Amino acid sequence: MTQTDSTQTDTRQAGRDVVITGIGIVTSQGVGIAPHRALLTAPVAPEPVVELEKLAPYPVHPLPAIDWSQQIPKRGDQRQMENWQRLGVFTAGLALEDAGLKDDTDACGSMDMIVAAGGGERDIKVDSLIVDEALKRNDREQLLNEKLTTELRPTLFLAQLSNLMAGNISIVHKVTGSSRTFMGEEAAGISAVETAFHRIRAGQSTHTLVGGAFSAERADMLLLVEAIGAHSLHRWLPLWSRAEGEGGGMIMGTVGAFLVLESRAHAQARGAQIYAQISEIAGDRGLRDEGRMERRLERLLEPAKGEGGETLIFSGASGMVALAEREKSVLDHVLPGAALRAYGGLAGHSLEAQFPLGLALAALALQCGARVPPFDPAETAMAAPASRAVVTTVGHQRGEGVALLVAEAQEA
Amino acid sequence: MRATRDHLGRPLVAVTGMGVMTSLGQGLADNWRALTDGVSGIHAVSRFPTDGLSTRIAGTVDFLDLPLQNAVERSYAMARETTIEALAQAGMSSDFNGPLFLAAPPIEPEWSARFALADRAGPSQKPDDAYDRFLAAMRERPDPAFHEAALFGAVSERLADRFGTRGLPVTLSTACASGATAIQLGVEAIRQGRTDRALTVATDGSVSAESLIRFALLSALSTQNDPPQRASKPFTRDRDGFVIAEGAATLVLESLEAALSRGARVYGILKGCGEKADLFHRTRSSPDGGPAIATIRAALEDAGLAEDAIGYINAHGTSTPENDKMEYGAMSAVFADGLAAIPVSSNKSMIGHTLTAAGAVEAVFSLQTMQTGTLPPTINYLNPDPAIVLDVVPNVKRDAQVTAVLSNSFGFGGQNASLVMTAEPA
Numbered sequence: 001m002t003q004t005d006s007t008q009t010d011t012r013q014a015g016r017d018v019v020i021t022g023i024g025i026v027t028s029q030g031v032g033i034a035p036h037r038a039l040l041t042a043p044v045a046p047e048p049v050v051e052l053e054k055l056a057p058y059p060v061h062p063l064p065a066i067d068w069s070q071q072i073p074k075r076g077d078q079r080q081m082e083n084w085q086r087l088g089v090f091t092a093g094l095a096l097e098d099a100g101l102k103d104d105t106d107a108c109g110s111m112d113m114i115v116a117a118g119g120g121e122r123d124i125k126v127d128s129l130i131v132d133e134a135l136k137r138n139d140r141e142q143l144l145n146e147k148l149t150t151e152l153r154p155t156l157f158l159a160q161l162s163n164l165m166a167g168n169i170s171i172v173h174k175v176t177g178s179s180r181t182f183m184g185e186e187a188a189g190i191s192a193v194e195t196a197f198h199r200i201r202a203g204q205s206t207h208t209l210v211g212g213a214f215s216a217e218r219a220d221m222l223l224l225v226e227a228i229g230a231h232s233l234h235r236w237l238p239l240w241s242r243a244e245g246e247g248g249g250m251i252m253g254t255v256g257a258f259l260v261l262e263s264r265a266h267a268q269a270r271g272a273q274i275y276a277q278i279s280e281i282a283g284d285r286g287l288r289d290e291g292r293m294e295r296r297l298e299r300l301l302e303p304a305k306g307e308g309g310e311t312l313i314f315s316g317a318s319g320m321v322a323l324a325e326r327e328k329s330v331l332d333h334v335l336p337g338a339a340l341r342a343y344g345g346l347a348g349h350s351l352e353a354q355f356p357l358g359l360a361l362a363a364l365a366l367q368c369g370a371r372v373p374p375f376d377p378a379e380t381a382m383a384a385p386a387s388r389a390v391v392t393t394v395g396h397q398r399g400e401g402v403a404l405l406v407a408e409a410q411e412a
Numbered sequence: 413m414r415a416t417r418d419h420l421g422r423p424l425v426a427v428t429g430m431g432v433m434t435s436l437g438q439g440l441a442d443n444w445r446a447l448t449d450g451v452s453g454i455h456a457v458s459r460f461p462t463d464g465l466s467t468r469i470a471g472t473v474d475f476l477d478l479p480l481q482n483a484v485e486r487s488y489a490m491a492r493e494t495t496i497e498a499l500a501q502a503g504m505s506s507d508f509n510g511p512l513f514l515a516a517p518p519i520e521p522e523w524s525a526r527f528a529l530a531d532r533a534g535p536s537q538k539p540d541d542a543y544d545r546f547l548a549a550m551r552e553r554p555d556p557a558f559h560e561a562a563l564f565g566a567v568s569e570r571l572a573d574r575f576g577t578r579g580l581p582v583t584l585s586t587a588c589a590s591g592a593t594a595i596q597l598g599v600e601a602i603r604q605g606r607t608d609r610a611l612t613v614a615t616d617g618s619v620s621a622e623s624l625i626r627f628a629l630l631s632a633l634s635t636q637n638d639p640p641q642r643a644s645k646p647f648t649r650d651r652d653g654f655v656i657a658e659g660a661a662t663l664v665l666e667s668l669e670a671a672l673s674r675g676a677r678v679y680g681i682l683k684g685c686g687e688k689a690d691l692f693h694r695t696r697s698s699p700d701g702g703p704a705i706a707t708i709r710a711a712l713e714d715a716g717l718a719e720d721a722i723g724y725i726n727a728h729g730t731s732t733p734e735n736d737k738m739e740y741g742a743m744s745a746v747f748a749d750g751l752a753a754i755p756v757s758s759n760k761s762m763i764g765h766t767l768t769a770a771g772a773v774e775a776v777f778s779l780q781t782m783q784t785g786t787l788p789p790t791i792n793y794l795n796p797d798p799a800i801v802l803d804v805v806p807n808v809k810r811d812a813q814v815t816a817v818l819s820n821s822f823g824f825g826g827q828n829a830s831l832v833m834t835a836e837p838a
């Protein structure tokens with residue numbers, strides 16, 4: 001982890017282009033690369049997988065059938081986590097395996113890690129017990145002391161702690177070069193990739209595991225979004241058509257998305273497969289009124305303008321009706337002719353994992369030369385495979401990020 | 413002309429402004445006076461009833477006026493105040509116009525908010541349906557304040573607006589190493605050449621009944637409640653856990669070149685950062701101290717300093733049986749026989765463990781140690797642990813000029829970070 005200065009160095013000469021060499025991905029569409037490559041290359045998009053009953057009136061994209069032990073072999077480790085952390089650890093394992101680094105002790109021991117995490121998984125039983133009892137009592141603070149002391153499972157605290165997803169990745173996959181956890185909803189995912197990118201470009205890191213996970217099937221998380229009335233209710237609708245439905249437009253999705261990022265020199269030295277290069281990435285925030293958000297997005301999209309063949313946009317739009325419309329109109333204006341795909345329509349919205357998921361899908365689509373089918377009636381077919389992909393995420397409350405990915409073939 | 417690049421040709425990173433708040437008070441001057449006088453900020457908890465709890469003491473910050481009594485408001489207010497102080501010291505009055513790196517505690521809705529929701533929701537229809545009822549109540553009447561109070565990005569949003577920082581702020585948590593990680597991210601950004609300055613802030617105002625009980629259930633907290641100011645006793649034989657506390661600190665980082673060119677006063681150099689994750693256990697460190705050793709060595713290497721250059725160590729020193737033993741082992745491995753000649757003190761003996769804020773709070777105190785030529789003591793050092801042979805600056809401050817300081821931070825989840833700071837001129 002010795003850091004060298006890069007300020008004025010030509011990063012290309014130094015082999016410090018940032019490339020994606022491993023992808024871990026879990027959505028309601030399935031586990032791992034195969035089902036996602038299939039959906040990206042299919043003639044028509046698959047049906048969304050939506051759970052309508054379990055958390056009604058909120059539709060959610062659920063966790064697919066998954067065998068945790070494939071990536072978390074020890075039952076003891078599985079028991080120390082709830083599904084949110086399990087999913088992150090599982091997906092991180094997929095990314096390491098895909099990069100060919102899973103059992104490479106030296107590589108994992110020097111690998112940096114940035115995880116975009118939420119947290120705060122509640123014990124619904126304990127919380128219910130406490131509020132029900134509190135309705136009958138006046139000494140609520142005393143009641144809290146009694147019940148929390150006797151009812152909380154000590155291990156639940158660790159399952160709630162944001163940085164324990166990374167902690168469990170260290171334990172299960174032996175990734176120990178460094179471990180950093182970023183928080184703050186969608187922006188955490190943007191900053192995680194952005195920070196990893198700049199560290200590699202500057203020679204501060206040679207290989208970094210980056211990503212996040214989100215568990216949608218949690219009433220405590222749904223409550224957060226319902227506090228601003230942002231959920232779509234009762235049924236699934238295509239993402240760009242959510243204004244036709246009831247509610248605010250968001251449908252949450254259970255997602256795990258991790259990437260292995262490397263400097264080109266590091267990847268080439270070990271003969272790694274390269275999915276795509278990240279050529280630009282940036283995030284910003286601020287007030288969103290009076291066209292400010294549009295101006296920020298236009299500036300973030302600036303590097304994606306211009307020539308360069310077919311462009312594919314993976315929009316991480318949350319589905320919130322007004323925000324989605326505003327993002328789409330900026331994209332239509334700045335990148336006319338690009339093929340737009342709102343992946344949140346198929347996978348759901350996944351907060352911290354949303355931006356990493358977009359990069360995972362974009363890298364996969366570029367690598368396999370996919371003519372990605374429209375995910376939505378408002379999207380048009382692609383004439384040819386894309387040579388570049390733009391990934392956007394507009395946070396449901398704040399924060400915007402854009403990445404530009406370039407296909408490898410064009411680089412050669 | 414003096415060098416503004418380090419041994420690897422990277423920009424040197426200067427600290428040009430500092431602000432701090434702990435249970436000892438607001439501002440660097442008051443804190444430093446109390447800290448060097450050996451005053452403890454630990455007291456009986458008054459924020460919530462503690463009847464029936466095994467731990468009833470903390471280093472909470474109770475002197476702030478808050479619009480609402482919750483962890484977000486408290487964490488924000490502390491971060492705002494320490495940032496105002498740091499920017500004033502740095503002589504910066506307009507928009508900061510550089511990135512913000514914020515270490516902030518993971519936050520959740522307060523229990524009072526859950527009770528309020530339960531009061532306006534219908535009664536229980538079936539077992540374990542509290543959240544169904546909460547959701548129904550929210551559908552009836554949304555509550556944007558509830559949303560904002562539970563978003564992890566809320567504190568950095570307000571700081572970014574208030575101080576005019578640039579770009580997307582990073583909010584991070586590396587448990588008890590968070591404050592050090594925030595500083596490390598700022599150092600890296602300046603070394604990358606992406607910015608001349610970075611605002612690094614760490615804050616933790618999250619002490620509540622639930623947070624205290626959670627740590628108590630892990631047997632991490634001292635239960636020596638009486639007297640409170642004696643509970644935190646790092647490196648002693650009768651230490652029995654840390655004392656949970658609150659605090660905040662802000663450091664203004666600038667490339668030395670930019671600082672000098674605007675004529676800023678330089679309070680010290682952030683010379684090196686090291687980190688190494690531990691895979692041994694979720695809450696316990698590798699018994700051999702391997703990752704902590706690697707972390708300290710990485711910080712020294714990054715700083716381009718040999719072991720014998722370090723004149724003082726600001727220890728993590730939590731007063732838990734395990735940390736202090738492990739940290740001593742790690743320091744012994746790195747500094748070998750030289751350790752005997754290095755004073756090592758723990759600020760936590762007086763301010764408790766400020767968790768998310770600790771790394772930054774202790775970095776400020778480390779810099780102040782070099783600035784003033786005074787080593788703050790480790791108080792409550794009455795019954796030394798015979799297995800830990802250290803010069804802990806026992807009980808009373810000491811005059812000593814030091815030019816390079818190591819500050820350690822270790823946390824749950826295998827988090828380890830160390831900082832090396834040097835006096836100006838570097």
